[in-house]
Amino acid sequence: MRRRLINSTLAVVLVVIAVFGVSLVIVETRTITTSARERVASEASRLVAIVDSRLMAADRITEGVLTEQVGTERYARIEIPERAPIEIGTKPEGDVIKATATGEQGETVTVEEPRSTVTGEVGRTLLMIGLVALLAVIAAVLLALRQANRLASPLTDLAQTAERLGSGDPRPRHRRYGVPELDRVADVLDGSAERIARMLTAERRLAADASHQLRTPLTALSMRLEEITLTDDPETVKEEATIALAQVERLTDVVERLLTNSRDPRTGSAVTFDLDEVVKQQIAEWLPAYRSAGRALVRSGKQHLMVEGTLGAVAQVLAALIENSLMHGGGTVALRTRVTGNQVVIEVTDEGPGVPPELGARIFERTISGRNSTGIGLAVARDLAEADGGRLEMLQQKPPVFGLFLSRSRPTDDDPARTEPEPTVR
Structure with missing residues (x-):
């Protein structure tokens, strides 16, 4: 040229x-x-x-x-x-x-x-x-050289930008050349680069979320299968197999929810359900792991609270909090349910050292971790809670207290919420 x-x-x-x-x-x-x-x-x-x-x-x-x-x-x-x-x-x-x-x-x-x-x-x-x-x-000749460089150099630069996009480097360059037509092409390429970057980020985030969300139910399923291999009692085998099948169904629900969220993170199927079902199910799933670690898992507070949301999403958030306390906390882990206004709060706390002061509210940011972990567990849990219409907050740093806020369904005379503390499960 x-x-x-x-x-x-x-x-x-x-x-x-x-x-x-x-x-x-x-x-x-x-x-x-x-x-x-x-x-x-x-x-x-x-x-x-x-x-x-x-x-x-x-x-x-x-x-x-x-x-x-x-x-x-x-x-x-x-x-x-x-x-x-x-x-x-x-x-x-x-x-x-x-x-x-x-x-x-x-x-x-x-x-x-x-x-x-x-x-x-x-x-x-x-x-x-x-x-x-x-x-x-x-x-x-000098003028032609100047004009040629002014036109050819930007075209070469734009070709390199397009080549970078094709090779998987979607960083926008934000360069302009003072030529309206070439600047328009640069705008289009920068816009394409930003869209590609967002798409790649979403894909990587989906892969990270999927690996993290699938790891927890797979771990619980693995523990149930180990229980089956260690017992000869047919009734125990039947009971554990039933629980394992239920965990497989929840695993399928996790996969379907991941695929749904990849298309539209605000798409959900909110229903009214008894929160006790999720709490009991999570305690039953994590009980073997806590027994192996010599720690206790207890619950208290109001029972038979009806909430609105997606049962699978609430279960995943609670599983993430319980697993986080198992890995990073210490002592007894307590699940407490209470009512505040038109919301139901599930508090998860333990007797460990708590959240380091330098982390604070950043604990919910991705890649932020106080120890050797992925740093996305709490971030994924918060995203799940918000996508389901609730929210997840850290109420206290030491001892650590995390609260999951859910929309409360209006109670009826036939199903009143009452306080019946259960005995400690060890």
């Missing part, structure tokens, strides 16, 4: 120089020739006037007197009746420019000038025109 721009610009300049330059040369040559003829004619008229004045004054006309009146580059011949001709200067050879004038006393003055003087002037004029044309060509 650079070469094409330079060649096209240079061609235009050369055509302009050829058209106007040739015309200028012709005009200047004619002007110089005409000026030389007029100059010689004027010289002849001047010499005639001088000779007339001297003849009328009866002054002596000699070569010495007239030599001072004629330039050295010209030749003059004065013919006076009844006198010998007077020649001044050297008669030029070859082509000359000649002019003749006749005086009142019958004298004739002929002035000649070699045409080489005209040729010299024409040559100097042509040299000046040639220098100007050369400067014009140089200026045109």
Whole structure:
């Protein structure tokens, strides 16, 4: 492209120089020739006037007197009746420019000038025109180079940006070039880069969320299968297998919810359900793990609270909190349900060291972790809670208290909420 721009610009300049330059040369040559003829004619008229004045004054006309009146580059011949001709200067050879004038006393003055003087002037004029044309060509080449770089460099840069997008690097460059058309292309590429970056981020986030959300039910299912392999009691095997099948169904629900959230994170199937079902199910699932760790898992507070939401999402959030307390907390883990206004709160607390002060509210940010973990568990739990119409907050740092807020369904006379603390489960 650079070469094409330079060649096209240079061609235009050369055509302009050829058209106007040739015309200028012709005009200047004619002007110089005409000026030389007029100059010689004027010289002849001047010499005639001088000779007339001297003849009328009866002054002596000699070569010495007239030599001072004629330039050295010209030749003059004065013919006076009844006198010998007077020649001044050297008669030029070859082509000359000649002019003749006749005086009142019958004298004739002929002035000649070699045409080489005209040729010299024409040559100097042509040299000046040639220098100007050369400067014009140089200026045109420099201008063409500048314009070519101004257009070709942005195009090369835009091609590199497109290549980067195709190779999986979606970072926008935010470069503009001062050319509206090229800036428009840059805007489109930057917009595409931002959309691709968002799509890649969403895909990576979905993969991370899926791996984290599937790990918890798979761990619980693995523990149930281990319980089955360690017992010979048919009733125990049947009970554990039933629980395992229920966990498989919840695992399927997790997968379906992940796929749904990948399309529209606000899409849900909110229903009214008894919160006790989720709490009991989570305690039953995590009980073997807490027994293995020598720790206790207890619950207290109001029971038979009806809430609105998605049972699977609430179960996943509680599982994330319970697992977080198992991995990072210490002592007894307590689940407490209470009512505040038109909301139901499930508090999960333990007797561990709590959340480090330097983390604070950042504990819900992705990749933020106080220990060697993925750092996305609580972030995923909060996203699930918000997508389901609730919210997850850290109510206290030490000892740690996390609260899951859910919308409360209006109680009925047949199903009142009552406080019946259950015994400690160990």
